[in-house]
Amino acid sequence: MEEPVTQQHRLPVAPFVAAGAFVLYWLALVAYRLFFHPLAAFPGPRFAAATSWYEAYYEIIQRGQFSTKISELHDKYGPVLRVTPDEIHIRDSHFFESVYPRNAYLDKEGWNKKFGSEEGILPTVHGLVHKRRRAALLPLFSRRSILDFIHIIHRHVDTFEGRMREFEARKEPINLSNAFPALTGDIIMDYFFGFNQGQLKSPQFASFHEAFKNMGTTGHVASQWPFILPLMNKIPDKIVEWLQPDAKPLIDFRRQNAELIAQTLKGTDIKTNDAPKTIFHEILESKHLPPEDKTQRRLEDEAQIVVGGGVETTAYALVVASYHIINTPRIYTRLHDDLVAAFPNSSALDLQKLEQLPYLKACIMEATRLSYGLSARNPRTHSEPVIYKEWVIPARTCLSMSIPDLSHDEEIFPNSREFRPERWLGDAKTADGTPLEKFMVSFGRGTRSCLGINLAWTELYLVLGMMFRGYKYELFETDITDVEMGHDYFIPHVRFESKGVRVMVSPTKD
Numbered sequence: 001m002e003e004p005v006t007q008q009h010r011l012p013v014a015p016f017v018a019a020g021a022f023v024l025y026w027l028a029l030v031a032y033r034l035f036f037h038p039l040a041a042f043p044g045p046r047f048a049a050a051t052s053w054y055e056a057y058y059e060i061i062q063r064g065q066f067s068t069k070i071s072e073l074h075d076k077y078g079p080v081l082r083v084t085p086d087e088i089h090i091r092d093s094h095f096f097e098s099v100y101p102r103n104a105y106l107d108k109e110g111w112n113k114k115f116g117s118e119e120g121i122l123p124t125v126h127g128l129v130h131k132r133r134r135a136a137l138l139p140l141f142s143r144r145s146i147l148d149f150i151h152i153i154h155r156h157v158d159t160f161e162g163r164m165r166e167f168e169a170r171k172e173p174i175n176l177s178n179a180f181p182a183l184t185g186d187i188i189m190d191y192f193f194g195f196n197q198g199q200l201k202s203p204q205f206a207s208f209h210e211a212f213k214n215m216g217t218t219g220h221v222a223s224q225w226p227f228i229l230p231l232m233n234k235i236p237d238k239i240v241e242w243l244q245p246d247a248k249p250l251i252d253f254r255r256q257n258a259e260l261i262a263q264t265l266k267g268t269d270i271k272t273n274d275a276p277k278t279i280f281h282e283i284l285e286s287k288h289l290p291p292e293d294k295t296q297r298r299l300e301d302e303a304q305i306v307v308g309g310g311v312e313t314t315a316y317a318l319v320v321a322s323y324h325i326i327n328t329p330r331i332y333t334r335l336h337d338d339l340v341a342a343f344p345n346s347s348a349l350d351l352q353k354l355e356q357l358p359y360l361k362a363c364i365m366e367a368t369r370l371s372y373g374l375s376a377r378n379p380r381t382h383s384e385p386v387i388y389k390e391w392v393i394p395a396r397t398c399l400s401m402s403i404p405d406l407s408h409d410e411e412i413f414p415n416s417r418e419f420r421p422e423r424w425l426g427d428a429k430t431a432d433g434t435p436l437e438k439f440m441v442s443f444g445r446g447t448r449s450c451l452g453i454n455l456a457w458t459e460l461y462l463v464l465g466m467m468f469r470g471y472k473y474e475l476f477e478t479d480i481t482d483v484e485m486g487h488d489y490f491i492p493h494v495r496f497e498s499k500g501v502r503v504m505v506s507p508t509k510d
């Protein structure tokens with residue numbers, strides 16, 4: 001028997017109701033954000049205020065270009081800007097220490113979504129949880145502890161020198177953009193776990209570099225869709241690799257860390273070097289940490305964050321320094337002459353003596369200024385309203401600033417894109433008489449500033465000292481676009497097509 005016509009053609013209603021409800025909800029949300037939200041009166045494009053798709057477009061489709069867009073928006077709207085529905089961004093070098101104060105344990109919202117390692121120290125959201133995690137790590141990052149470990153850093157610098165000589169003998173260019181992450185990777189592995197993977201010895205410097213590059217890419221996607229990383233953690237690695245081949249180095253890195261941590265928790269001693277202690281043991285033995293901070297999962301997150309922090313930042317500062325010193329004969333000659341005078345016999349370089357060379361220090365300051373540490377917007381949540389000029393930023397607003405904005409503040413660093421170590425010499429001051437160092441914020445400021453600063457400076461002194469005491473260089477098919485930031489992937493990335501900074505090496509005769 002035929003069905004009545006009315007029943008035959010009746011369309012299912014539920015999907016239309018759901019779609020209609022979703023559209024209504026979305027319109028209501030946009031209206032709230034534009035007209036009733038506590039940040040509704042702040043300047044900025046209405047699209048950015050209405051939806052985070054504005055950010056997603058520049059970060060994902062345009063590949064790490066939101067920070068460039070934000071700079072253009074500041075030029076148009078002024079120093080205070082609503083960059084997403086819930087975030088205010090400020091560009092004013094003089095306000096940095098107010099956003100990142102020295103004595104307040106502020107929350108940091110947002111970075112916990114980016115890396116799949118939200119319990120690591122850097123992305124820890126809650127200020128007080130962060131405080132105890134930092135207290136556990138602090139002793140190992142003191143200058144005293146770094147000096148106890150320095151013989152291992154010297155060994156890696158010697159290995160690096162040996163690799164330079166090998167390339168020199170073969171008359172081949174060495175790729176510094178690949179070599180430096182291998183060097184810093186071996187050092188931080190020795191410091192964290194007590195052994196290294198010999199990355200510096202691998203023929204073309206296979207390292208964690210690719211893993212961290214891809215982490216930045218994934219980070220922009222995960223910021224928009226935070227369920228992605230937890231989901232990826234649940235899917236077998238093989239399937240994730242098949243779905244997203246770019247994630248493979250990161251998965252390998254996490255897998256290796258997980259195995260190392262599991263072995264140690266079972267009582268196997270994985271430490272093979274002669275360091276007096278490792279970061280990992282310091283965490284396990286720390287009295288500051290409750291048991292929930294010593295679980296396998298938490299330790300995996302911490303390893304990813306601390307090793308990650310130790311690899312790319314210092315490596316990029318070394319790339320920036322090397323390129324500019326090699327490319328500017330005036331700088332090379334002055335630095336080399338200072339090093340020859342301090343170490344006439346070209347014998348092993350000693351840290352204390354290197355630290356007394358003002359021009360070397362100035363080169364390192366300039367390299368850190370131009371490598372930024374992190375290029376990402378750095379969020380803080382203040383529990384009280386923050387007053388900025390005529391603006392009252394409500395308590396618990398996500399408030400951010402960006403390090404590259406300070407590095408390129410032309411009033412403070414004229415011709416800011418130029419590498420000019422001389423700007424740091426003597427009693428360096430800004431035009432209004434403020435000490436210039438106040439505006440060197442590449443290591444951050446306040447209670448969450450860089451923990452690895454002593455290690456970083458030690459590496460920078462020893463590596464650059466060795467490189468420019470005993471060798472000269474010629475750039476090989478390399479220009480400034482192989483060094484300058486092309487994409488903001490949390491850390492700065494050079495343009496994708498870059499093959500890296502490559503140089504021909506030869507020993508000096510003096």
Ligand code: HEM
Pocket residue numbers: 100121122123134188305306307309310311313314317368372373374378441442443444445447448449450451452453455456
């Ligand atoms: C030139 C080298 C380096 C630069 C410019 C740099 C810069 C930074 C910056 C800007 C931050 C974030 C601060 C914030 O959130 O406000 C940071 C945090 C951190 N860095 Fe570095 N870093 C460098 C080297 C290192 C090294 C060698 C390590 C060694 C492991 C390291 C470990 C860390 C850690 C653990 C944190 C998190 C600190 C916390 O949340 O309390 N960094 N770094």
